[in-house]
Amino acid sequence: xxxxxxxxxxxxVTGKGGVGRTTVAAALGLAAARRGKRAIVCEVAQQERVSRxxxxxxxxxxxxxLAPGLWAxxxxxxxxxxxxxxxxxxxxxxxxxxxxNRLFQYLTAATPGMRELLTMGKVWELAQLERRTPEAAxxxxxxxxxxxxxxxxxxxxxxxxFRDVARVGPIRRQADIIHSFVTGPxxxxxxxxxxxxxxxxxxxxxxxxxxxxxxxxxxxxxxxxLYPERFSAAEAARxxxxxxxxxxxARTALEAALGEHARARTQRSQLRRLRRETDDVPxxxxxxxxxxxxxxxxxxxxxxxxxxxx
Amino acid sequence: MSALAAALEGREVVVCAGPGGVGKTTSAAAIGxxxxxxxxxxxxxxxxxxRRLADSLGLxxxxxxxxxxxxxxxxxxxxxxxxELWAAMLDAKxxxxxxxxxxxxxxxxxxxxxxxxxxxxxxxxxxxSQEYMAMEKLHELHAEGRYDLLVLDTPPTxxxxxxxxxxxxxxxxxxxxxxxxxxxxxRGSLKLLGRSSQALxxxxxxxxxxxxxxxxxxxxxxxxxMSEGFERRAREVNALLADGARxxxxxxxxxxxxxxxxAIFFRRRLRESGLPFxxxxxxxxxxxxxxxxxxxxxxxLVELVGENLARRVVRNDGDWRALAERxxxxxxxxxxxxxxxxxxxxxxxxxxxxxxxxLVRVNEHLFASETTSRRRxxxx
Numbered sequence: 001x002x003x004x005x006x007x008x009x010x011x012x013v014t015g016k017g018g019v020g021r022t023t024v025a026a027a028l029g030l031a032a033a034r035r036g037k038r039a040i041v042c043e044v045a046q047q048e049r050v051s052r053x054x055x056x057x058x059x060x061x062x063x064x065x066l067a068p069g070l071w072a073x074x075x076x077x078x079x080x081x082x083x084x085x086x087x088x089x090x091x092x093x094x095x096x097x098x099x100x101n102r103l104f105q106y107l108t109a110a111t112p113g114m115r116e117l118l119t120m121g122k123v124w125e126l127a128q129l130e131r132r133t134p135e136a137a138x139x140x141x142x143x144x145x146x147x148x149x150x151x152x153x154x155x156x157x158x159x160x161x162f163r164d165v166a167r168v169g170p171i172r173r174q175a176d177i178i179h180s181f182v183t184g185p186x187x188x189x190x191x192x193x194x195x196x197x198x199x200x201x202x203x204x205x206x207x208x209x210x211x212x213x214x215x216x217x218x219x220x221x222x223x224x225x226l227y228p229e230r231f232s233a234a235e236a237a238r239x240x241x242x243x244x245x246x247x248x249x250a251r252t253a254l255e256a257a258l259g260e261h262a263r264a265r266t267q268r269s270q271l272r273r274l275r276r277e278t279d280d281v282p283x284x285x286x287x288x289x290x291x292x293x294x295x296x297x298x299x300x301x302x303x304x305x306x307x308x309x310x
Numbered sequence: 311m312s313a314l315a316a317a318l319e320g321r322e323v324v325v326c327a328g329p330g331g332v333g334k335t336t337s338a339a340a341i342g343x344x345x346x347x348x349x350x351x352x353x354x355x356x357x358x359x360x361r362r363l364a365d366s367l368g369l370x371x372x373x374x375x376x377x378x379x380x381x382x383x384x385x386x387x388x389x390x391x392x393x394e395l396w397a398a399m400l401d402a403k404x405x406x407x408x409x410x411x412x413x414x415x416x417x418x419x420x421x422x423x424x425x426x427x428x429x430x431x432x433x434x435x436x437x438x439s440q441e442y443m444a445m446e447k448l449h450e451l452h453a454e455g456r457y458d459l460l461v462l463d464t465p466p467t468x469x470x471x472x473x474x475x476x477x478x479x480x481x482x483x484x485x486x487x488x489x490x491x492x493x494x495x496x497r498g499s500l501k502l503l504g505r506s507s508q509a510l511x512x513x514x515x516x517x518x519x520x521x522x523x524x525x526x527x528x529x530x531x532x533x534x535x536m537s538e539g540f541e542r543r544a545r546e547v548n549a550l551l552a553d554g555a556r557x558x559x560x561x562x563x564x565x566x567x568x569x570x571x572x573a574i575f576f577r578r579r580l581r582e583s584g585l586p587f588x589x590x591x592x593x594x595x596x597x598x599x600x601x602x603x604x605x606x607x608x609x610x611l612v613e614l615v616g617e618n619l620a621r622r623v624v625r626n627d628g629d630w631r632a633l634a635e636r637x638x639x640x641x642x643x644x645x646x647x648x649x650x651x652x653x654x655x656x657x658x659x660x661x662x663x664x665x666x667x668x669l670v671r672v673n674e675h676l677f678a679s680e681t682t683s684r685r686r687x688x689x690x
Contacts, residue, residue, distance in 0.1 A: 018331010018564070089513060098513050148330045151465075165431045165525070197664040201365070230622050238615060239623075246614055249604035253611065253627035260626050290629040292636040293567045
């Protein structure tokens with residue numbers, strides 16, 4: 001099942017805050033690019049994390065190529081609206097008149113969910129083979145670095161909300177098309193977790209909510225930052241039996257080994273729990289990176305891991 | 311008294327803010343627990359729909375109403391609380407409904423709003439209304455005065471703006487007199503609004519369909535009578551948050567590069583907005599005695615545990631030192647931004663914190679008095 005994740009046109013990457021969604025989204029994009037696909041990673045909610053991970057290379061609303069076949073964009077709701085209006089109204093002058101209108105600015109800024117709807121609209125547009133944007137090239141796969149689980153589900157649900165609010169008319173039609181695409185076979189959802197109590201709970205909850213609210217199944221879980229199993233239980237026991245012998249440096253190193261062993265063991269039991277409770281959903285793992293920061297090199301390492309398991 | 315306890319002393323509201331995944335909910339719960347132990351009646355409010363807070367406080371479930379943490383559970387975890395610890399998870403839809411019920415000028419308006427399709431969809435489904443509701447709930451509980459201290463765990467918005475601007479955005483949304491006039495869209499009112507609005511209305515009709523505009527007009531119309539109340543409460547909650555004698559913000563972060571960036575961003579935002587800052591709490595800090603390993607380490611370890619195991623112990627030692635070095639640099643960067651303001655470090659604990667015992671362990675670090683932390687540093 002997970003093998004088809006890279007064959008989707010649109011993939012939402014979500015998960016509890018701080019688990020490494022951006023890293024996994026970027027690595028997934030890189031993995032797709034290595035398979036010869038034209039991939040784009042979309043940042044939403046002005047997070048600019050991809051750019052920061054690349055040392056401030058500006059990824060704005062313009063589609064920017066980061067590596068061969070890997071593109072990035074930071075979806076800005078305001079720009080998405082300008083684009084949408086120009087397309088809908090057909091006249092640049094008239095759409096500018098609308099955009100400059102104080103009341104219109106007021107209405108769009110105040111309406112809850114408007115930013116999310118515009119973001120989803122742009123994400124959908126990027127995933128179309130026939131792009132609305134004139135002269136824009138299509139992508140094989142669009143990977144959305146979505147907000148954390150609760151908000152991530154919220155943003156995915158927004159088109160449906162607006163569809164139901166609007167009942168009839170162009171907004172309804174448009175929202176319905178987006179909602180159908182998001183819940184259709186071309187869209188996939190990947191939840192990122194860490195092998196810890198809370199992120200595992202949140203992943204299990206997210207999976208249930210995704211099914212209940214959107215009627216779609218979770219395609220895969222990526223368990224990020226898994227500590228290596230460096231020491232066996234017997235080795236840990238042997239270290240413990242030294243009972244404080246050795247120099248300060250040796251004691252510190254041995255304690256670090258015991259700490260690593262304990263953490264790795266706790267993580268494995270959480271990983272087992274996750275696997276047990278997600279039934280047939282594929283669970284992939286990615287190693288903990290002991291590097292001071294995460295950029296293109298680290299994404300490459302993780303992309304290789306993903307390629308092996310996808 | 312620890313530095314953090316001093317920073318929170320006498321406050322009525324503590325707002326925990328920061329990026330997602332750095333232990334914000336845990337810090338909020340731990341602060342609540344510590345203050346309850348110091349004799350205060352504390353309510354911890356979370357917006358996070360996950361079960362994190364309920365789990366960590368040992369509550370079966372928490373909903374929109376505050377629930378008290380059983381004192382026996384507290385004493386089982388070794389906390390003899392002379393105060394009380396309560397917790398609530400804010401449910402946006404429910405808070406909205408209660409708000410309308412409480413503040414609608416009459417039954418007709420109340421039913422009109424509660425029955426309006428736009429209201430129903432927006433109040434429950436749409437992301438973003440949680441922030442509005444957190445502010446309303448904070449206002450309500452503070453006005454009622456049932457608690458000495460409210461600890462608010464904010465949603466993990468990357469953009470702190472969303473949260474801090476919520477009261478203002480809410481009153482802007484509700485108070486849209488001209489918007490109401492506009493949405494009714496009759497010729498007379500459009501004339502008042504000028505030509506560009508007339509053109510806009512024509513365009514909006516084309517985009518949205520007339521039906522939606524009518525529903526929106528009705529929505530704004532029925533909300534109209536309540537707008538003053540919303541504005542007043544938004545003003546009051548803003549004043550409460552800005553009052554350093556009553557409120558303090560705690561910025562929660564981890565030492566990872568990105569989290570430090572955000573903590574710095576948030577600290578600046580507070581400064582720009584004139585909001586009171588109490589402390590930065592940095593969770594999951596790795597520490598090591600130095601960046602470089604002892605040159606004689608490998609040889610000594612070979613003697614102690616044999617060559618094969620020694621090699622892996624040395625490699626592991628190097629990795630954890632690298633992590634500690636990353637954390638040291640992150641903390642240094644944050645400390646430079648804080649210019650002497652309080653920075654509390656909580657070490658990376660072997661197991662992640664998800665219950666009362668865990669909170670107690672966190673509090674040993676969070677509320678360590680300076681002498682204890684010095685002693686701990688020396689031992690480490």
